[in-house]
Amino acid sequence: MSESTITADVTIDSRGATCPGPLMDLIGKVKKVDTGTVIELQTSDRGSTTDVPEWIEKAGHELLDSVEHDDYWSLYVETR
Amino acid sequence: MSANDTQNGYAIVLASSELARVQAVSIIGSIAAMSEIPVDVFVTMDGLLPFEKETVENGDFDVGPVGARMLEAEDMDVPLFTEQMENAKEIGPMRIYACTMAMDLMGNTLDDYVDLFDEELGVSGFLQKAADKQIVFV
Numbered sequence: 001m002s003e004s005t006i007t008a009d010v011t012i013d014s015r016g017a018t019c020p021g022p023l024m025d026l027i028g029k030v031k032k033v034d035t036g037t038v039i040e041l042q043t044s045d046r047g048s049t050t051d052v053p054e055w056i057e058k059a060g061h062e063l064l065d066s067v068e069h070d071d072y073w074s075l076y077v078e079t080r
Numbered sequence: 081m082s083a084n085d086t087q088n089g090y091a092i093v094l095a096s097s098e099l100a101r102v103q104a105v106s107i108i109g110s111i112a113a114m115s116e117i118p119v120d121v122f123v124t125m126d127g128l129l130p131f132e133k134e135t136v137e138n139g140d141f142d143v144g145p146v147g148a149r150m151l152e153a154e155d156m157d158v159p160l161f162t163e164q165m166e167n168a169k170e171i172g173p174m175r176i177y178a179c180t181m182a183m184d185l186m187g188n189t190l191d192d193y194v195d196l197f198d199e200e201l202g203v204s205g206f207l208q209k210a211a212d213k214q215i216v217f218v
Contacts (some may be wrong), residue, residue: 017157020107024164025115028171059115 006069006076008013008040009033015044015072021047023055030061037079038064044072088172089118091096091218093129099147101218106161106168108216113172119164120213122206123197127218128186131178131193133186136162160187162194169196176199177209 012029014022019069020042023024029039049066056063056077090112095207105121113119123131130141133163139151150158168174178190180200201209 017159019159020111021159022205023111024114024167027111028167031171055111055115 003074006038006040008076009037011040011042011053013026013042014048015030015042016042016045018045019047021046023052026052026077027055030059030077033079035079039077039079041075041077042072043075049073078079088212089120089214091206091213091215093206093215094121094123096218097123097126097129097142099130099141099143099150102127102141103147103150103161105218106110106164109174110147110164110172113144113168113174116172118173118199118213119175120206120209121174121176122179122201122210123145126181128178128182128188130138130161131196133189133192133194136160155207162196167197175209177206179206181204 010029010033012025014025022041022045026039026041033039043049052075053063061080062078064078067074090109092105092109094102094104104115109119109121129135135141141147141151143151165174165176175198176196177202178193178197180202182199183189
């Protein structure tokens, strides 16, 4: 288990949701917040840990960090 | 995603009632639309069956192993295609059309289906909408 020093402005708890739940939650949030907002997306879906970063890159946002906890991951995203 | 690397979007033909296929169309189409890629879904033939109000209410879907697991899984939260598509339509350019011919064959009108369809469409109408898009047949 590792910790991140990043402080998120918004946290989305998508734990328990399978693909594409976490991604849909993230996209919905990204559209509502201002540029420069740091979002922590929590997911327990293994596939989302690689798939969500693909979307983030393609959509032009920045993945700041990916932190693995005991039973979920935190993806930190800064909107661009 | 920028428009230049995604052409003009996708025209998805859904002609199967199998839940796993319907769900796959819903997932791919929803994420594309939410990423600003236009998506037209033309639901035809058996594809219309899982959209019938009665079928959705009773959860009486045509399932294979993955579809069955999807409905049973209590440890995983899998949103049904109806919920996914509804969300996607609120956020992105997704349009869903019901095939007039298949509806007529079953003696149905749009009122018999869940409230997801933008309108009913014939083959010419679909081809027109699909003309500038990549067609995906399911």
